Amino acid sequence: MSSIEFRNVNKTFDGGKVTVIPNLSFEIKDKEFVVLVGPSGCGKSTTLRMIAGLEEISGGELYIDGTLVNNVAPKDRNIAMVFQSYALYPHMTVYKNMAFALKLKKTPKKEIDEKVMWAAKILDLEPYLNRKPRALSGGQRQRVALGRAMVRNPKVFLLDEPLSNLDAKLRTEMRSQISLLHKRLETTFVYVTHDQTEALTMADRIVVMDKGIIQQFDTPEKLYSEPANLFVAGFIGSPQMNFIEADLTRRGNNLKAVFNGNEIIIPEEKARKLSSYENKSVIIGIRPEDFSLAKNGKDSIEIEPEITEMTGSEINIYFRLDGNRYIAKIKSDLKPDSLRTLYLKPDIRKLHFFDASTTRAIVH
Amino acid sequence: MHSKKRNLFNWSIYAVLIILSAVFLAPILIILLNSVKGSFYIADSPFTLPDSETFTGISNYIKGFTQSDFIQAFFNSVFITVFSVAAIVLLTSMTAWYIVRVKNIFTKALYYLFVFSMIVPFQMVMYSLTYYAFELNLNSKPGIILIYLGFGAGLSVFMFSGFIKSIPAEIEEAAIIDGCGPVQTFFRIVLPILKPTAITVSILNAMWIWNDYLLPYLILGSGNDKTLPVAVQMALSGGYGNKDMGALMAMLVLAVIPIIIFYLFCQKYIIRGVIAGAVKG
16 A cells, blocks of 8 residues: 545745645545646645655645655655656766665665666666766666666655656657556556646546646546646647637527637537526637538638648647637648638537636536 | 968967966976085076086985974874865865755855955954964964864855755755765765865865965964974074075975875866866756
8 A cells, every 4th residue: 555645735935925835635546657747836846745755744734655744754755756857876876876775774785786686677777787877878867767766665656757858759768668667566656747748648647736726636538538627628738728718699499609700509418518608608628639621611610720730640720710829730631732721610529618707617 | 371370379379388387387496406406506506407516416305304303394284284174175065065955044144254254365364363373272283273174164165065056956855765864965975976076175275284384383383383384494594594405495395295296196176176067967
């Protein structure tokens, strides 16, 4: 068992003048891979550092494995942490870096040797054990940092933006390596990143944070398909979701969303949940990938692409409607000269509706 | 045309540097030449090379050794220099670590106090310092080490602080998670990383303390605790104004050899230490 539980935890700085985390309550289950994601300054790293014991908890309770750890020193929490800057000891060889924590615990030399060799083998570090960190590449250094954490056999692995300093190719490679490591070690992983692709591809569950508050704590699939509010909807997904302010009006049996002179008939299932919003404003969210090309103007919007981005199998099309900028992502083999005037058809079954005043999701 | 101009410019730079080197090396060369010449010839022609008439072999060295307190002063100097430098490196690196990592108004004030002490000339405080050194019984070899620690702290704290700022705090946090307390973090992680700066600080302080004349003269005087520079000045005095210049030159040569060896041994670290932390690695 190595669960982590936050109960009404808050964190303030400058003697209570600056509140970074107002009130945090959530639970990470044993052996779960949880990613904390959010924009810079949202409190995700502070949350991780509180688990590590590197930041004091101003109020509330933090439990690891059912034990209150508010006043437990980092070394006694049985955790291991991997830092963004690797934080390897530059004067020690790879072997000594990995063996350091065990040496401090006065672990027998034979056991240290076995554990270091075990981690080195898994991480392909055997040829580099006698090298100093400066003689290693970024990816190798990050593997040493992982190895240093592995040999301690911790209850919880904490990873603070560990891939941010790597190039795109290496990042993808390391991403899968960390996921494999999680499966192999069967330990709880808490991973901090601002990169939503990392979060979506690696996590069992994701905590989306903003201004120290959890916006949604759910599986990647749910975050993508059923975002709890406008913030999550805008944060998860790349390119980000389009938002259109619309008025809901009923004509006969149909509930319609009216925006910029356009009308959409809302499907029956969604319309039922939106009945209390009749004659009110809502915000409609539509993901760029939920647009498709139409041959003519029927049930579609006529647009003139402002910018087009070729991303390989897809094209991102930026366009304006009534001065607002939107983006559509279409799978296509369209030639650039054919991207003049287009008809885009939104998949109305995949529209998301948000309350315009509370920003909470109404129906997906 | 351009390369011709550049060549001319390069050569003129070389010429200036060669002249400067000669000017800086001349005193050492003159001492070395005169240390193997008879006293009379030193006064008569100090700049000529020794010849069969003026060359005295190592007799000046033997005289300097036997007729002065060279050995005792040498060991006094070694004792004071080694322990002062060790105290400066150890204590100022700890201080700098604290100043950089613990950010509050007290550490900020402390830092500026250390920096300010660098610009106070010794001559300004020497009389009051000597008075209090005698009052507090610091007029001894251990006492002068404490005074050197005070005078060396400014530059050393300044240099160590600059380097520590460039060390990511995450390295120390990793050590804390690995199980280090503050003392272990300092001695097992921070101090080894500070090695280049520690060597630079050692060299600069060792050269200063080894060659210092005024402070040991004022504090230790010319008794049994005197250091090499004082011993050289005191030694081999004859009648009024009369000195055995040959033996004196030999003593000077012997006095500078240890510090030159120490410098040559560590000089590659000086530049590394001075620029350390200036750029992101």
